[in-house]
Amino acid sequence: xxxxxxxxxxxxxxxxxxFVCLGNICRSPLAEGIAKHLYAxxxxxxxxxxxxxxxxxxxxxxDEGIDSRSIGIARENGIDISRYTSKQVSLxxxxxxxxxxxxxxxxxxxxxRLGFEPSKVVLLGDFGLGGKEVPDPYYGGSDGFAKxxxxxxxxxxxxxxxxxxxxxxxANLPNK
Numbered sequence: 001x002x003x004x005x006x007x008x009x010x011x012x013x014x015x016x017x018x019f020v021c022l023g024n025i026c027r028s029p030l031a032e033g034i035a036k037h038l039y040a041x042x043x044x045x046x047x048x049x050x051x052x053x054x055x056x057x058x059x060x061x062x063d064e065g066i067d068s069r070s071i072g073i074a075r076e077n078g079i080d081i082s083r084y085t086s087k088q089v090s091l092x093x094x095x096x097x098x099x100x101x102x103x104x105x106x107x108x109x110x111x112x113r114l115g116f117e118p119s120k121v122v123l124l125g126d127f128g129l130g131g132k133e134v135p136d137p138y139y140g141g142s143d144g145f146a147k148x149x150x151x152x153x154x155x156x157x158x159x160x161x162x163x164x165x166x167x168x169x170x171a172n173l174p175n176k
Contacts, residue, residue, distance in 0.1 A: 013048040013163055014098030019124075020111060021103040024056030024086040026138050026145070028103060030070045031124070031152045033081040038157055046164050053097070055089035057110040062088055067138065073145045077153075091115050101159070104133035124151075128158035 019031035032054035039050060066084045074081045087093075089100070091114060100121045102108035111121045125132045134151050137144035 012098075013166055014050060016051045016053065016097045017099045017101060018089065018094055018097040019052070019054040019101045019103070020057060020089055020107050021054075021134075022056055022058050022107060022136060023061045023138070024054055024088070025061045025064060025067045026070050026136060027134055027148060027152070028054035028056060029066045029081050029084045029086075030074055030145075030149065031101070031103070031134075031156060032084070033074050033079040034077075034149070034152050035156050035160070037077075037079045038153070038160055042160065042164065047160075048163060050163070053094075054084070055087050055094060057089055057107050057114070059088035061086040069137070069142055069145045072142070073149045077149065089114070104136070124155040124159070127155045127162065129155050 017035065019028040019035065021027040021031075032052050035052045039047065039052070064086045066081055066086070071082050089111070094100075098120060100111050100116055101124050102111055102121060103124055105123065108121060108123050112118060123131070124134055129151060132151070134148055134155070135144070137148045
């Protein structure tokens with residue numbers, strides 16, 4: 001079981017955040033799109049510079065397009081992820097990532113098994129979702145994708161709020 005992810009955040013603001021699920025065709029690309037959308041709406045003076053990406057722990061769908069149901073729910077909410085393609089997470093290909101945000105405990109554990117630093121891996125469910133896992137909607141209907149969208153949006157909004165507050169706190173620290 002992962003430690004409370006909110007406490008696992010480093011004292012420095014991550015410059016690149018990668019959202020991670022199993023296949024990188026449903027949850028994590030949707031999370032990436034939501035993060036970019038919410039980040040773009042934040043007031044400039046209060047936001048740290050952060051880039052976002054997504055990946056899967058499995059390479060099963062490498063270079064495939066995103067699930068049409070994820071594209072559809074994103075589009076319904078004013079977000080375009082139609083050009084995203086699936087990619088697998090790797091130590092070398094993602095060495096520039098400061099924070100990995102896992103959708104569930106299985107992917108959290110896989111990231112640790114792959115050798116990513118525990119201090120760089122968090123569970124999205126720990127950010128205002130009561131520790132809940134973001135379920136994989138792949139085998140369900142469009143209602144599952146709508147529920148996942150709501151969970152992702154809430155968790156990512158909370159994560160960004162925490163990072164923004166941390167950024168403001170760091171900006172207000174006296175120089176020594």
